[in-house]
Amino acid sequence: MASKLTAGDLQIITRIAVFRGLKAETVEHIIAPATALMLRPHDWIVRQDDPATAFFIVIDGWVKLYRSTQSGDETVIDIMTKGQSFAESVAFTGNRYMATAEAVSEARVARIPADHIVRCIRQSPDIALGMVASISQHMHHLMQQVEQLKAQSGVQRVAEFLASLSLTEQGHCAVALPYDKVLIAGRLGLTPESLSRAFARLRSIGVVVDASHVVVKDVAKLRQLANDDRSSVRGTLRAVR
């Protein structure tokens, strides 16, 4: 299950947020004891509440972060892919993992032992600043999620999600849904049924969803819908078949 990192893995790892601005040799020193995990769907990487001994970088595939409540159901916190890191902050502090990480596709993930990183930081503090920058991004993302859940309706969250998939700023575009709809629904705090109905409503402003294939007539309109005041959106958008 665990193996060595390949040259290709290094390529990806060295150019991501956590290690940005560090010298190549510094990065190589940090990840010397790292290993690569090969995962199949439903394999887990870490368990919520386990003591943190490492942090991780997704090299390929998709990884779901979720929290389990006492009553048993799971809440999706985030879904990560190539070039994204997770669990940095707890790895440093020796706390417990805040969420379970589980592969939702075939995935390759680099595992960097915590104790080694802590030693590296004591030697060259610049590493810490890079890590803080990465953690800061995660915080920003979480804040945006809180904001979305509190201030936007379900349809608006779906619109924003689709807009975020598109690289263009405006006009026509086609994107592919990155993972299945049950998972997208969880990510957005909706049931699969509600997500399906949200798509149906977005058809009225020129969004066509067919399986994982999405065509958007005007991305700007999507973004505007997402950013409008909740109350000004209310009542517009009838479901279209």
Next chain:
Amino acid sequence: MASKLTAGDLQIITRIAVFRGLKAETVEHIIAPATALMLRPHDWIVRQDDPATAFFIVIDGWVKLYRSTQSGDETVIDIMTKGQSFAESVAFTGNRYMATAEAVSEARVARIPADHIVRCIRQSPDIALGMVASISQHMHHLMQQVEQLKAQSGVQRVAEFLASLSLTEQGHCAVALPYDKVLIAGRLGLTPESLSRAFARLRSIGVVVDASHVVVKDVAKLRQLANDDRSSVRGTLRAVR
């Protein structure tokens, strides 16, 4: 508006999360260039999207963190009080503040310049580890908030909020609401009307709210309600006058 820190301020600052585990002299060195801000309600401390030049520790009073959407309304992210710090992560990275910070009562807040801290970290990396620990706490809190918004009903969030105010584990207890109900509602992602009705429903399990004074007959029951599955709570709890 800005003045020097008093000995009492130091007392509070030195024993909080950010600086835990550091030697007293190290802490003193870090906060040497710090100043104290005296604030009146509605005074703001930092503005969302401004470049970060410092981070902050609340010495006394209450501070609201909120994000403004393009459409103008504000989403409460968190409410902080004595001994809590904010904006550490962006202060290090030189990013922009992720939210606006505003006093909601008379408040005293210490301001620690970012550039000085960064210099300190380069000298003694242990400081960075302490700061990461503090940031990690904030992340945990944000994740819990996402989880609550996605998995709990309004009444359950109110129940959890009340339980968190109580220091006892079980049995009878009396607590005071720390700030006004409009703000509590915002913090929990509810309207003031819905908060009021949530209180009315909790009366049926022995929670009496009178102005800012709350009496709970059995805290354990509150916690259980908060942690139950959403669907198993549905329909229970009728409003009581």
Next chain:
DNA sequence: TAGCCGCCTTGATCTCGATCAAGAATTACC
């Protein structure tokens, strides 16, 4: 003391999203 202005509650109504149930479409597997 009167008047006003926040804060809070209550009532009526409406929309959104969850839930329950069923069926279509796709894929996996024997």
Next chain:
DNA sequence: GGTAATTCTTGATCGAGATCAAGGCGGCTA
């Protein structure tokens, strides 16, 4: 090929929470 299991969609219904509107209450100022 046929059957089963997933995944997704659609319909009907229900409850939670938002919204709109009104009124009570306490503190503030003139």
